[in-house]
Amino acid sequence: MIEPYFDIEWIIEMIKEQEPDRVDLIDQLKKSERKKWIRQPYISFVSGERPNQPGSEWQIEENIVLEHEKEGTIVLDILKDGRIGGIEFINQIPNS
Template sequence: MKPDIQNIIKFIIHSLPEDSIVKRNLENINSGKWRSRAYYQFIDSAHPNTPGSKWIFKENIILEHPQSGTIVLDILEKDQPGGIEFYELI
């Protein structure tokens, strides 16, 4: 069963530092869609890490959710959330 993404987003927002740009971007993000059983994507990853792509990877934020376990937030350039991977569902 897929996690409740809205509750996961709230958890992530609550877990990030108050002055985090990622937090502000996540609070204002448009909805995404499930790309697999274990990955919820906000930004299209077509042609990743190439000039002109919307998906230019910067870093990961790894959090432990009490019910869903390890979640990995992909952060793109300009501190945009790219997607959420649910490690326990891989």
């Protein structure tokens, strides 16, 4: 049975294993007020309104791709200011 929630600690552990130099991301997630969330394709930490447009909070810099044994591919959207903008669970997207 698949659990209805996804725990932020799983993401932290994947970063430690797969991107150990990204201590900045681990620190951000540890400080996050959200520790668990209902399974869904995308979790947003900042407003995605008008992405990459002047004045928008959402200014993407890079994507970090993680692989989870059961959850599959997970993508972290990293913004230009270093914050995590969101987390995408590829296997949760319909038709993926």
